Amino acid sequence: MDRTYNQFCATARTLDLVGERWTLLIVRDLLTGPKRFSDFQNSLRGLGTGLLAARLKHLEREGLVRKVTLPAPARTPAYMLTEAGAELAPAVLALARWGMKWAMGERREGEAFHGGWAVLGLRACFDAEAAHGLRAMYEFRVGDEVFHALVQDGTIDTQHGPAQRPDAVIETDDEVLVDMAAGRTTFAEAVKERRAEASGDPAALGALYGIFRIPAPEERAIPGVG
Structure with a gap:
């Protein structure tokens, strides 16, 4: 069973859906277009295959992500945001702007960057x-x-x-x-x-x-x- 804050509050309900570690970073990557499973593996170093699959399954089950097939010439399975998932964009961008001002600082040893x-x-x-x-x-x-x-x-x-x-x-x-x-x-x-x-x-x-x-x-x- 997924963990919950057990609060009848819009913020708490939202965090029930996207508050787990790595989940918002998956949404971040999908905000720039559909991604294959391998794309997430390249972008989200440190996220194991099993946990990535679980996070994607959770987002799909909750109606934030859906499976698609990329057009030719790729024709490979991928994931994209639903309408509900895409509407997380302002929140993710606001977090990015806050982070640039208050959280970035110097790059730490071992931190990935793309x-x-x-x-x-x-x-x-x-x-x-x-x-x-x-x-x-x-x-x-x-x-x-x-x-x-x-x-x-x-x-x-x-x-x-x-x-x-x-x-x-x-x-x-x-x-x-x-x-x-x-x-x-x-x-x-x-x-x-x-x-x-x-x-x-x-x-x-x-x-x-x-x-x-x-x-x-x-x-x-x-x-x-x-």
């Missing part, structure tokens, strides 16, 4: 007001990862894979993203230091610096420390 996680990170850092009136397609190349973001008048859609007609192309590596997340550098500084390259339409590139804003990291006040 450039592809920035697909969701772009949504978390997106400033809709600053993007009002802008239409631009951005392609990001981070090591072996390629993804793109379509910005249209204050909205953003991010997907894995190359863009068909990118207005601007940004190339960098995992370490630059780690430094940006830790607050040690900005994208503009990385370009200036030649740790990143940006090419394409000058207007799209100029807007890039203002529409993605990583919250400045802050220290949590810990009683008795400092």
Whole structure:
């Protein structure tokens, strides 16, 4: 039997569904599109095969995830979010924004990092007001990862894979993203230091610096420390 907080409370009921360890990270990965079992194994290092299968089965049973078959040429079994699962996006993005400000700090020894996680990170850092009136397609190349973001008048859609007609192309590596997340550098500084390259339409590139804003990291006040 699944564990429960046994409270008639919306927050408690939600945590009954997605509060177990690894569950929200599975949802995080699915927010960028369908994933095969092997995709989760590559992204969620440390999550055993048996526990991954159990978590997916739980999410499927609770109506948050469903099985699909990827289109040709893959034609392989995969998982995707249902409507209910997809509506967890604002909560996951809010956790990401909070984490950038209050929880990231320095990368710890042994911590995994995938450039592809920035697909969701772009949504978390997106400033809709600053993007009002802008239409631009951005392609990001981070090591072996390629993804793109379509910005249209204050909205953003991010997907894995190359863009068909990118207005601007940004190339960098995992370490630059780690430094940006830790607050040690900005994208503009990385370009200036030649740790990143940006090419394409000058207007799209100029807007890039203002529409993605990583919250400045802050220290949590810990009683008795400092």
